[in-house]
Amino acid sequence: MNKRWGADCAAQETGSRLSTGAENRFPETQASGVGKVIALLNQKGGAGKTTLSTHLAGEFARQGRRVTLIDADPQGSALDWAQRRLQSTQGRLYGVIGLARDTLHREVPQIALQADYVVIDGPPRVAALARSALLAADLVLIPVQPSAYDVWATQEMVSLINEARVFRPALRAAFVINRRVVGTVIGREARAALADQPFSTLHADVAQRIAFADCVAAGKLVWEVSPKGAAAREIAVLAQAVQNVLGDALEESREVTR
Ligand SMILES: Nc1ncnc2c1ncn2[C@@H]1O[C@H](COP(=O)(O)OP(=O)(O)O)[C@@H](O)[C@H]1O
Numbered sequence: 354m355n356k357r358w359g360a361d362c363a364a365q366e367t368g369s370r371l372s373t374g375a376e377n378r379f380p381e382t383q384a385s386g387v388g389k390v391i392a393l394l395n396q397k398g399g400a401g402k403t404t405l406s407t408h409l410a411g412e413f414a415r416q417g418r419r420v421t422l423i424d425a426d427p428q429g430s431a432l433d434w435a436q437r438r439l440q441s442t443q444g445r446l447y448g449v450i451g452l453a454r455d456t457l458h459r460e461v462p463q464i465a466l467q468a469d470y471v472v473i474d475g476p477p478r479v480a481a482l483a484r485s486a487l488l489a490a491d492l493v494l495i496p497v498q499p500s501a502y503d504v505w506a507t508q509e510m511v512s513l514i515n516e517a518r519v520f521r522p523a524l525r526a527a528f529v530i531n532r533r534v535v536g537t538v539i540g541r542e543a544r545a546a547l548a549d550q551p552f553s554t555l556h557a558d559v560a561q562r563i564a565f566a567d568c569v570a571a572g573k574l575v576w577e578v579s580p581k582g583a584a585a586r587e588i589a590v591l592a593q594a595v596q597n598v599l600g601d602a603l604e605e606s607r608e609v610t611r
Pocket residue numbers: 397398399400401402403404405430531532533559560561562563564565566567569
C-alpha cells in the first residue's frame with residue numbers, strides 16, 4: 354500500500370480468518386480444461402465483475418472464439434442480462450449458464466472442453482463458491498474501483514488467491530481498474546496503491562462511462578451501441594491484455610502487464 358492510501362491491517366485479519374474452519378478450506382479436486390478459464394472475482398459489489406465478464410465474453414465471441422459465460426453469482430445478474438438480450442433483437446453471442454455452486458471446480462473442466470474461453474462472473478462474497486471458482490480458473494481478474502476503500506478491500510481476495518496458489522501454483526491473477534473517472538488522477542493513485550500487491554495491474558483501465566450502464570437494460574454490449582466509442586476500445590484493449598497474460602493473443606502485441 355502506498356503512503357496516501359496505506360493501511361493493510363485488514364490483510365492480516367482476513368488472512369487468519371480465511372484459514373480456519375471447514376467451510377474455509379479449499380476442496381481437493383482441481384480443474385484444467387481445454388478452454389482457458391477466466392474468473393472475475395472481488396467480494397465488493399459494484400466493482401464491475403458482471404460488466405467486465407459480459408463484455409470480455411462478448412469480445413472473445415466477436416473474435417470468433419467459442420465462449421461460455423458462467424454466472425456464479427446467486428443474484429444472477431449475468432443471466433438477467435442474457436434474458437434481456439434474448440427478448441431483444443440482438444443475436445446470440447455466447448451461452449450463459451447459471452452455476453452458483455461450490456462444485457464449480459468439478460463442473461468447469463467439462464464445460465471448458467466445449468469452449469475456447471470460459472468466463473466466470475463471480476459471487477460478491479468470499480466463501481466456498483469463490484474458492485471453487487479459484488480452483489477452476491487459469492486467470493483471476495480482480496476488478497477494482499479507484500477508491501481507497503476499494504483498494505483496501507482487495508486484501509481479502511489477495512489472501513484467498515495466495516491460499517489457492519498452494520494448491521494451484523500456476524494460477525495467475527491481475528487487477529483491472531474499472532470505473533476510472535476520466536480527467537482525474539485517482540486512477541493513477543489506485544494503480545500506485547496496487548503496485549505493492551503481489552499481482553500486476555493490467556495496463557487496460559476501463560473508465561466510468563454511461564455506455565456501460567445503458568447497455569444492461571437493453572441486453573447489449575458497448576460495441577453494439579457505439580462500435581467506435583471509447584468504451585468499446587477499452588474493452589478490446591482489456592481482452593487483448595487478458596489474452597496476452599494467457600499467452601493466447603491472436604497476434605503479437607505490446608506487453609501490457611508488468
Ligand atoms: N465502467 C463502468 N462505467 C459505468 N458504469 C459501470 C461501469 N462498470 C460497472 N458499472 C455499473 O455499476 C454497477 C455495478 O456493476 P457490476 O458489473 O454489476 O458490478 P459487480 O458485478 O461487481 O457487482 C452496474 O450498474 C454497472 O452498470
